[in-house]
Amino acid sequence: MGDFLPYGRQSVVDEDVEAVAAVLRGDWLTTGPAVARFESDLAGHTGGVPAVAVTSGTAALHAAYAAAGLRDGDEVVTSPMTFVATAATAVLQGAKVVFADVEADTANLDPAAAKAAVTSRTKVVAAVDYAGHPAELDELKAVAGDALLLEDAAHSIGGAWHGRPVGSIADLTTFSFFPTKNLTTAEGGAVVAAGALLERARAFRNHGLVRDKAAQRYPGEGPWHQEVHEFGLNYRLPDVLCALGSSQLERLASFKRRRAEIHARYTEAFADLDGVRTPVCRDGADPVWHLYALRVLDGRRRAMFDHLRELGIGVQVNYIPAYWHPVFEDLGYRRGLCPNAERFYAEELSLPLFPALTESDVDRVIDGVRAFFRA
């Protein structure tokens, strides 16, 4: 049976450890030069659109919504096929979340469903690049109209859509650097945006503090003076973790390549199985495969999950439709709202996918899936 194989795992090498240790020995543990360096390194992967580093993907979403000016009475149209934070942070800003259904094959926000959900109160349309495959960003941008397009790219840093890198397309793009994601800072995230949106996200990360005398209301108060114009939080990512991020970014391209190889091996190995469906890839999409989202048909997902777990293969399910969480149910959201998302959830099973998987690990997963249908 072998050791337990997780479904996702970080790749940390000696250079990463050295980069972190160097910061620990220096003067700046936080608010220092490694933060600006990580932000500019990130911009090297977003087509030059600048980034603000924050403490998690959730903090990135919260800061992005705050930057968009989201507040009471506003609406956010989003996908239910996501981690709950995409919707929860909008609710915490006082907004009403309107879930629109996903495309049956990619599980990304369906532009037609989003269009039907947009009203004059919509301030943000929040797409999710499910499994690392970019959403229909051009159509969604058009659907958003005067509202802003936010791309939750927690799965897709390093990807591209019709030749343009993720981060260069939506008005606001957010990343997560949790250990299972495509690169890690342990906990961490970033908001990518241009101009005033970026500056508002940057202020929100640091209590909304205004230090620029020219922008202050009471600049004569004294050299020590800083003032708050809009409420914010402390979402600052420390230098220690930014150094890890910069070091990891150097290997993003190789992570992407290895993830694609494993993804292709799974898809090839399951091509002849009638009981499963393998992931699709749209023309123009250059995904960073964060998840391998196998679909197990005929109501057998739970049985396959139990079968693989018994073999020590750490499968996962991504995701329960966000509005199934009791917190949304208690707000009046009902099952049946987004049928494509609910069917996708009923069939989805994420297989182990991370760069350090060996060929024999991949064989073991393939054998495990195939054995289920021989039994």
Ligand SMILES: *Cc1c(COP(=O)(O)O)cnc(C)c1O
């Ligand atoms: C992981 C994830 C988040 C939250 O990121 P954290 O860094 O864990 O806070 C948000 N959205 C999606 C789609 C995610 O996968």
